Amino acid sequence: MKHIISLALCAALLLAVMPVAxxxxxxxxxxxxxxxxxxxEVEAWNVEALNIGFNEIWARHGYVFRVGGACYNWFSQQExxxxxxxxxxxxxxxxxxxxxxxxNYHLIKDVMSYKRAYGLANQGRSLPMPPLKFDVxxxxxxxxxxxxxxxxxxSAPSTxxxxxxxGRASVSTSGRVYAYxxxxxxxxxxxxxxxxxxxxxVGWVDLSxxxxxxxxxxxxGFSAVPVTLGQAVQVTDDPVAMTPITTLxxxxxxxxxxxxxxxxxxxxYIEFTFNGKVARGFVLNGDLGLEDTESEDWANG
Numbered sequence: 001m002k003h004i005i006s007l008a009l010c011a012a013l014l015l016a017v018m019p020v021a022x023x024x025x026x027x028x029x030x031x032x033x034x035x036x037x038x039x040x041e042v043e044a045w046n047v048e049a050l051n052i053g054f055n056e057i058w059a060r061h062g063y064v065f066r067v068g069g070a071c072y073n074w075f076s077q078q079e080x081x082x083x084x085x086x087x088x089x090x091x092x093x094x095x096x097x098x099x100x101x102x103x104n105y106h107l108i109k110d111v112m113s114y115k116r117a118y119g120l121a122n123q124g125r126s127l128p129m130p131p132l133k134f135d136v137x138x139x140x141x142x143x144x145x146x147x148x149x150x151x152x153x154x155s156a157p158s159t160x161x162x163x164x165x166x167g168r169a170s171v172s173t174s175g176r177v178y179a180y181x182x183x184x185x186x187x188x189x190x191x192x193x194x195x196x197x198x199x200x201x202v203g204w205v206d207l208s209x210x211x212x213x214x215x216x217x218x219x220x221g222f223s224a225v226p227v228t229l230g231q232a233v234q235v236t237d238d239p240v241a242m243t244p245i246t247t248l249x250x251x252x253x254x255x256x257x258x259x260x261x262x263x264x265x266x267x268x269y270i271e272f273t274f275n276g277k278v279a280r281g282f283v284l285n286g287d288l289g290l291e292d293t294e295s296e297d298w299a300n301g
Contacts, residue, residue: 026078026128028053032104033060042111046124050115054108061096063089070147073175074127077192134200134240135262140178140190146212149173153203155237155245155279156271157186162279164201164237164245165193171205181220182207188220199241202282222257227270229254230289235274235281239267245281246274256288 028049029037045053048070055063055071062084065072075081084092097105115121153169154161163169171177171191180188186204193201207214229252234244239262248254255271257280266285271278 027056028127029056029104029108032057033098033101036100037104037107039107039111042108043115044124046126047112047115047121049125049127050108050112052127054105054112057097057101057105058089058093061093063093070174073172077176134192134198135264136178137180137190137202137239137267138261140180141217143177143179143215143217145173145177145210145214147174149211151205151210153189153201153205155203155281157183157188157204158278159206160277161204162245162274162277164203169193169201169203171201179215179217181218183220183222187214187217193238197241199243200238202237202239204280222269225256225290227254227256227288227290228252231287233283233287235270235272235279235283237281239265239282245279248272254288256290259285 028045029042032053042050042053052071052074055065055075059065059071059075059078059081062082064083064085065075075083086092115123150170150172152159152163153171154163156162171189175192178190180190182188183204185207187207187210188202189205190200190202193199229248229250232247232250234247236242236244239260252272257269257271260267260269260282267282268285268288268290269280269282270288271280273279
């Protein structure tokens with residue numbers, strides 16, 4: 001026996017149980033500008049974390065880091081970080097450091113050199129997960145990928161599909177990456193695309209081009225329900241800032257794949273054609289005009 005289950009009701013249930021993620025402010029050495037650190041407390045961290053630790057000294061003073069690098073990705077997500085973009089670091093930042101801060105800087109560098117020399121670089125506490133500044137879609141989970149990779153991102157699991165950012169959409173594995181599921185050796189990911197505008201992107205990464213171990217994820221079990229639009233609708237690959245990819249006209253045919261939610265919106269995930277290419281994106285729940293869909297029998301339903 002089948003029952004008619006409202007898509008809006010299902011999405012609302014997802015929204016009700018979804019945990020809300022809150023932004024955090026994180027330091028390795030929160031008071032390195034106020035007291036002298038000790039060798040033992042510095043040695044307690046691994047070298048990756050210490051790289052962030054000594055750069056905190058400069059970040060507090062507005063140091064401008066290389067775009068796309070590990071420090072840029074980390075500090076751009078910190079609410080307290082305010083880079084000074086006019087002038088140079090040498091003139092704007094370095095003269096501001098106190099003798100105490102210089103002492104801590106040299107101590108951290110000495111510990112890093114010691115750990116590298118004795119093969120201890122990976123021993124100690126790891127860098128905390130970077131702070132979260134965007135609303136993650138339901139079902140997506142943080143994954144740890146080998147750092148210092150830049151991966152091409154497509155809107156659908158194919159290199160022939162549409163690609164955002166004027167064909168240059170990509171994600172840095174040095175930043176925070178969330179994943180939902182796999183489809184044909186492609187991974188559906190969500191990541192911050194522009195920290196200054198709170199823009200994110202949801203798309204697909206070809207796993208054959210990823211170095212290192214990729215955490216196991218489920219296989220995507222999307223539906224494939226054809227829908228003829230009863231009105232024009234906006235589609236986005238950014239369910240946070242909601243910047244549109246395009247507006248699909250009334251009468252266009254799309255394929256409904258699944259429903260997702262953030263803490264503030266319900267979304268339908270669809271496949272469509274854009275500029276002659278297959279693309280996937282999100283429309284606000286209700287815009288498709290889908291009032292009901294059939295579902296397999298629920299227990300005691």
